[in-house]
Amino acid sequence: MSWTLEDGSYQRLLGDSEYALFLGSQSAVGDMFLHMTLRAPTHCFREERVRIAWSLIRRRNPLLMSKVIISDEVDMSSARFVFNPPSNSEEAIQEAAAALRFSQETKDELISTYMDGTRVLSSDYLSYLIVAESERSTSGDISKYDLLMCAPHFIGDGTALHQSTHELLSLISSNKADAELLRDLDVAQIWLNVLPLNFESRLSVPSSAFARAACKINYLNTLRREIGGHTFSRIQRGPKRTVVEEYEFSQAQTSLILANCKAHGVTVNHALVALCNIAWSRCTSQSPKLPIMLYTAANLRTHLTPHPSTSYWYLALGYFTISLPAFMPPENAGAWHRARLAKTQMQSAVRSPLLPARSLLAAASRARRVLSPSSPSSAFVPPSSDSPDLPKRPDASAALLGISLIGDLDRTYVRSSYGPGVDLLSVMTASRLKAGGLLLLGHSFGGRLVLQLCWDSMGFAEGQVANFWTAFTSAVPEFLC
Known part of the structure; x- marks a missing residue:
């Protein structure tokens, strides 16, 4: 458009x-x-x-x-x-x-x-x-x-x-x-050279009917693999009251965490996903038969066709899930194995050549939920979920929470770009939640790993989220340091 x-x-x-x-x-x-x-x-x-x-x-x-x-x-x-x-x-x-x-x-x-x-x-x-x-x-x-x-x-x-x-x-x-x-x-x-287009119009997708059909099958097969059977107990006990928790590790701890992750062939983001999984396993009494599923976002900017605009304010995100076993790993080495499982799934999602097509179909599906059936869509339309011979989303397809791991922010905040006397102390981002909302975030800043949890304190069984947060922040030094 x-x-x-x-x-x-x-x-x-x-x-x-x-x-x-x-x-x-x-x-x-x-x-x-x-x-x-x-x-x-x-x-x-x-x-x-x-x-x-x-x-x-x-x-x-x-x-x-x-x-x-x-x-x-x-x-x-x-x-x-x-x-x-x-x-x-x-x-x-x-x-x-x-x-x-x-x-x-x-x-x-x-x-x-x-x-x-x-x-x-x-x-x-x-x-x-x-x-x-x-x-x-x-x-x-x-x-x-x-x-x-x-x-x-x-x-x-x-x-x-x-x-x-x-x-x-x-x-x-x-x-x-x-x-x-x-x-x-x-x-x-020249404003037409600055104003950004919607990202769907800048994603390259197959044009032939056969290739488009293959993309739709791949999209539905991806939905079929979204298996998760663990959720927090959501009980709205009053009007939304947002709590934002922060946990910061020292520069020495962060250096050790990064070195250990590198030695085990993963990034700190892969390890944090695994520890989120392990922390919930320690807190929950829900059955370990079904895996724990998390959802996160993929940056699609590298997949976009060139455009003269230098503006970086536009939406270009795709979403994917990670499913890991719900039982506790038997020993410390099991945590690193769990991190490598997370790495495999995350890399498979973001490096797939079909990611642009899947993202277009998912975006069209989300838009169709809020637009009238006759409204135009900028992407090719996903197949109906009740098509008789196509894969279905599994019955157990619930995500525990969303996780946003933006990485090393010292690459963005280049201290040498600022005038003398400017000293950056802390930074954080989050989004306004719906009632019962929950979001886990992580980044490094000033050489320190920072974890944040944002949730509606009135939207869950009392103490459940706090127990998870304690288990998660305790697992980092236990397994990564």
């Missing part, structure tokens, strides 16, 4: 994956945030300079400035992005200022309000930035800041959030004067 210019506005319909996530976003589900704590010279975070830098980030990524318009409230297929480009730097700064707030809230206050309070984002504001100054040095020239950058999941992912935050810090701490940054806002722009 391409962009069109109508009466000064650029417009395009949402793609399948965007549609599927957009519906949930109407009740704030999936609204992402990135929180960062840092120390920096106070002159970097002057309000005017932050406004200019935020304007430049938005200029590079027009979806952050766009709106979503729905012509027909009954037929969601009418939902489309609408982008009205600012005509000059003054207008760009005014536009950015409307999606920016300065405060003195703490980290906990920012996150709690965002996750459970009144929605910050809307169809008119697809991004928002909060800059909170929490403490200032006695000399007055250095302050501690908490940043909260927000966007709905249907326009991007955690990678885009991290890249935007890195570029924002690079801009505000650069040696460029405000006037120089302002001149960058006035450079002429």
Whole structure:
């Protein structure tokens, strides 16, 4: 789906994956945030300079400035992005200022309000930035800041959030004067070369009828292998109350963990999936006859056909599952074997040449659940789930939880890109949950492995998630150190 210019506005319909996530976003589900704590010279975070830098980030990524318009409230297929480009730097700064707030809230206050309070984002504001100054040095020239950058999941992912935050810090701490940054806002722009297409239109898929049929069979066979029989006991005991837990390992522990993973032929992500599996095995009384299934996402950006846009704000994710035995491995070596099983499944999913076709079919299937049957789809349509001679999704196909392992963020936050005095302390991302939601996250930052668990404390049997979290964080030093 391409962009069109109508009466000064650029417009395009949402793609399948965007549609599927957009519906949930109407009740704030999936609204992402990135929180960062840092120390920096106070002159970097002057309000005017932050406004200019935020304007430049938005200029590079027009979806952050766009709106979503729905012509027909009954037929969601009418939902489309609408982008009205600012005509000059003054207008760009005014536009950015409307999606920016300065405060003195703490980290906990920012996150709690965002996750459970009144929605910050809307169809008119697809991004928002909060800059909170929490403490200032006695000399007055250095302050501690908490940043909260927000966007709905249907326009991007955690990678885009991290890249935007890195570029924002690079801009505000650069040696460029405000006037120089302002001149960058006035450079002429060919917006059709910047506005991103929906990712489904940039995936190459087979064109012949036989190849398409083969892709559909492969897609259904993949669904047939999604076997899982373990779930948390979801009991909604009251209004959603989000808890975000963090567990950070020292640099020495992290170095040892990475070395041990390398020696056993796996990455830390493979090992964490295995330990999630082992931790649940220790907590549950559910039958070990069925495996434990987790779901996660695959970044599809490397599979996209070239496009002139340099914007990194667009959605390009596919999803897959990992199923591992539910019984405890007999000894420490069994944990490494479990990690290698996770590696095999994860690599098989992300390296498969059929991943683009499977992702298109899955996106079309998700979109079909929220769109009217007559609504157009940008991908070829998956076969009906009740086709008599085709593989079926198994009856036991429940995932325990979602896991998001973004990797080494020190590759994104290149410290040498920032001006003197900028000291990054911590970073985290998560998404606003539905009632009974649960998400496990992991990354490394500043040479330290960081684990996070985000869940609705009122959506589960009391103590069950906390017990799992204790078992999981205890398993890391037990098996990996």
